[in-house]
Amino acid sequence: MVARVRDAELVGRLRDGDEAAFASVLDEWSPGMLRLARSFVSTPESAAEVVQDTWLAILGALDRFEGRSSLRTWVYRILVNTAKRRAAREQRVVPMSSISPADAGPTVDPDRFQGPDEPYPGHWRALPAPWPELAPSPEQRTLDAELQARLEDALAGLPERQRAVITLRDVQGRPAEEVRAILDITPANQRVLLHRARAHVRARLEVYVDARA
Amino acid sequence: MHGPDCDRLVELVTDFVEGALDPATERQVVDHLAGCDGCSTYLDQMRATARALGELPPDRLPGPARDALLEAFRRR
Numbered sequence: 673m674v675a676r677v678r679d680a681e682l683v684g685r686l687r688d689g690d691e692a693a694f695a696s697v698l699d700e701w702s703p704g705m706l707r708l709a710r711s712f713v714s715t716p717e718s719a720a721e722v723v724q725d726t727w728l729a730i731l732g733a734l735d736r737f738e739g740r741s742s743l744r745t746w747v748y749r750i751l752v753n754t755a756k757r758r759a760a761r762e763q764r765v766v767p768m769s770s771i772s773p774a775d776a777g778p779t780v781d782p783d784r785f786q787g788p789d790e791p792y793p794g795h796w797r798a799l800p801a802p803w804p805e806l807a808p809s810p811e812q813r814t815l816d817a818e819l820q821a822r823l824e825d826a827l828a829g830l831p832e833r834q835r836a837v838i839t840l841r842d843v844q845g846r847p848a849e850e851v852r853a854i855l856d857i858t859p860a861n862q863r864v865l866l867h868r869a870r871a872h873v874r875a876r877l878e879v880y881v882d883a884r885a
Numbered sequence: 886m887h888g889p890d891c892d893r894l895v896e897l898v899t900d901f902v903e904g905a906l907d908p909a910t911e912r913q914v915v916d917h918l919a920g921c922d923g924c925s926t927y928l929d930q931m932r933a934t935a936r937a938l939g940e941l942p943p944d945r946l947p948g949p950a951r952d953a954l955l956e957a958f959r960r961r
């Protein structure tokens with residue numbers, strides 16, 4: 673309820689032409705919007721244009737916001753639609769939303785587990801090794817640059833919908849319900865996409881961690 | 886009731902963390918994790934992955950784009 677009151681107040685101020693309010697929401701939400709746009713379009717430049725187009729569309733549609741969803745969900749839905757249209761115009765050779773091998777099958781290489789002829793079928797062949805702490809210490813404040821690059825590479829390698837889900841859930845910390853509403857997917861679908869995306873990123877991080885050990 | 890082997894359990898970890906497993910399966914997962922260092926470590930790694938992603942720095946809207954939007958807002 674409090675969030676809805678805040679939304680209504682913010683929309684009111686925007687409709688009244690309160691530039692400080694607009695600058696504030698622009699600065700607060702654009703980073704997340706840029707990152708989500710990257711799930712759909714191929715370059716940071718395209719993502720910036722998608723976000724700009726989205727904000728312009730929002731400004732034109734403010735009078736039509738009815739408060740049935742949260743303001744952020746509404747904005748993000750428009751962003752996703754704008755990004756998809758842009759991606760379609762970019763005419764990628766392989767449609768990112770088509771089913772790829774990454775969408776089905778085991779998320780861990782079956783080779784990691786013992787086969788039917790081995791002592792413990794279905795169990796790990798070699799145990800995964802515990803990782804050192806990856807999050808930055810209070811003194812560091814930001815991730816190690818190499819780790820950051822590896823994470824960005826891993827995200828770039830994900831199919832569109834997996835990337836969108838993990839971006840919203842893990843990079844931006846949005847709750848599952850909001851992600852479902854923004855992307856218009858079922859709870860089960862959201863979990864499958866998150867699972868596959870996380871498994872992919874984990875596997876890439878494992879290579880990085882093992883190389884540094 | 887025989888619970889999942891490790892190769893099956895690794896596919897259940899996200900549902901487990903999301904609280905989406907039915908009680909019987911959840912119990913099996915918990916029991917398995919209690920006795921399996923490999924899978925406990927794998928679960929930790931999945932959690933660490935999510936946390937690390939959360940530490941990625943925010944993207945920034947380029948200055949000219951920001952200025953253009955503020956101008957568009959003024960002109961409404």
